[in-house]
Amino acid sequence: MGKDSKAMKNKGKLLSFFPTGEHYFAKGLKAYHRRDFEKANKYLQRAFQLEPGEPMIACQLALVNTEIGEYENSNVLLHLILDEMDPDMTECHYFLANNYAHLGMFKEAARYSRRYLELEEDGEFAEDAEDLLELLYLEGVDEEDELFEEDDLMLKQEEARGLLEAGHFLKAIEMLEVIVEEYPEYWSAYNNLALAHFYLGHPERAHGVLADVLERNPGNLHALCNLLVFAHYRKDREEIDRLIGVLSKVKPLLVEHQFKLGASFALAGEYKLAFDWLKKLYKSGYEGDGPFYYWFSYAAYHIGKEDLAQSLWQKVIAISPDKEGAEPWGENAAEAGLEDLPQTILQKLDSVHSEERLFGIFLISVSPSREELLASAEDSRSNGLTAVEREYLAYLKTGSHSSIADAHQTAETLYGSAYPISEDEAGLYQLWFTIYGEARAKGLSLKNHHAWAAAVEYIWLKCENEKTSMQELAGRYDLSAATVRKYVKMAESCLE
Template identity: 30%
Template structure:
């Protein structure tokens, strides 16, 4: 990158260490001071990059952006006009930056002029939605300004936003249909291509997902969204060589725009490149803007996963200052307070980045053996049992059942004596203790009275072979999520306990498993039909219906 200057630093009088000063050195130094909000020094080093590459328009745009950040809008405008007038007229984003600067200078007429130029030059540009929004504001400030746009442009943005909403809602087939039409009608509108690639990916059509993403890069080889998506696709497909090539590109990117910083940060988080995720999130959170809790939480998890507990604690405390009732921030602050010194180098799974309590995903991971049974995961479940909502407590009970040790037994026995807890949850605890083969009696507090309960179901050692086979089928049923699986097991235990010793003969095991699945799906209000279960388990509909009737009688459904 350009010519090199060399300086020798003398150490210990007998060693000479050669340092190479090139454009990348000064660029990285500028970024470092920018992160520290030392704008004068950042500006000094950005100007140094121009000494090496005087015809590179990117360096001038960097300086123009920083000057605008410092409130030096007129100087920023001079550089932007120099870029589009002398260096590279294709960098049409300069029109948008000029419009922003003139708006800050209260010159709304000139701002409007440059917004129109930007919209005309880049109808599918990166800042097009912001330009429309800004133009509607400026129109009210300037006399006789009229914003003209075509009906087809209106349709494009309306349909694209609708398709994005469908993606967010998990309606991938509907999103795919809309996005395919958009790409056919507007082949150069790259956001639609990127989102169509995502729709294909979510639908499992990985070949088309990669194909469409590469087509975006062919049209625009600086499209950060496309490179980020491609990296995630390659990670999912375990294509390490291709992934590393994309990662080498992403690691060199240092965008100023908030949207791109956020996209890079979340991508690095998904790829478990937590140090890189932290660096970008730190830059975002260090801008002095009012950060939203979701962004602060992302930063805190990245900090925790890269061993920077001070930042993690700082950002979760910041969430509490924004929302002092935030259960999520309280949860994580308790979590890091109780970490043992040997746990400081932990790496939490990716779903911890979601701004919600991670109990359900954690319990699922424990059930599927996707995560190790670390002591700090146990502490998370204990927190959920003590502080969570009814749903979180139920999931925590399910998760604790996996550990099956004396400490868990003690916690669950204490739960049975807590007058604040519901009888519904205490029944769940009773089931877990029985499944753990904990020795009765179980003391349980109901209506301010303590009762001693014995085991409700016969000991597993006395279970008949086909009763146990039903449990084996349940363990292999991939249709259930973790809560449905737990409910299916507990219903089967309850069925045995309520009918024992006159439990009906279990001849065709598949017929009982199918009937149990029908009951569980109905409880969880999920669509299910006897015909589909008949095909799935290769058993007659009449057998399933008969067993459903027996369950309904026993459970009084």
């Protein structure tokens, strides 16, 4: 051993650092005080993911959402604090009042201002709450005023929409069912109810809701567009063509309807129709949000207007930096895989086969809708999952050390060369999770993720009658042929 060996031995150990929710909360708070709300939002979201039961983190995240104009998201968090986390955080009542005033929901703003003053007559925000009430009264707001008799409906609809966007589909369904019972012709709620059922993996119920809408309100544009979206995810070409034929004849006047139509055409791959509607909005001076520019860029690119597509994509990135890499001309813009289909993923979680449920959880980890799907899985499916499957969900949510990590990392190794995941390739992953269950029961070491991945792919290709060799897979996974052979034998023993 060389002369430096002693020095090498005396060097300190490399310590692992696992950031906690408190760590990200502190970073988010610093960014907030610097008024760098983009970074504050990023850090606080991570803190909330790590410690979802901590009301101080949720409250600070709500304040950041208010600062960036995401008042509905802020309200969802504030209601969550008061309803489930810490009802004694009375300041949340004032924060809600402030948000509702920004949303134009003045009756609710007055109600929460008064509630805060009832609880904290001399509180930190008492003077602000009194000023807000005075302003509301000057505007003629009276809790009994007929002008605000529909505030309750607006409030419930906004809350339900927030739950839907956050992936809390069961809670959204409960609220939307109350709305449609109280307001049987409020079609917007029916359409959101159909979406909630669809994303929860119940397409029959979703279709039933839309059929009811179209029977009682023929030609309802949102219902027809939602049917087109559902048909696209089912890859039902006949139904897609039928709905395109119907919708291509529609000429909506409302801006909201024009955007819904254009975005639905784009999602279904009807880019020329999509471009015509989205361009019409653009030329009229429509100030769109991220989804508008996203679909407009895709439509422009796919009809050959690449310069316009790139210009529009800059607006997408400015609004949603996380979309970087998803541009229509990039590698990630290929045909959607199973990981892009929330309904399919949730259906897999309802399977009677454990390996398919584990595969469904892996799909959540690589899905663009990861957070929403995690929330939905925890809300509605945890009772039907095994201890291992619940452990897997917890691992995805917290990133904490877990024995399931080896299974996940081997699946990720497979994903490196088999994505997006087609229906045919689903068998590869389900084979791995079948082998994993037996290997875990036998106490086999699962640490060599590349070796297990090579072995699983070898067995799967043989089953598919595709020619390959252990030597070829060894080269691809940077292993020796002997190692691949060893792990193939272990994998096969798990299938006997």
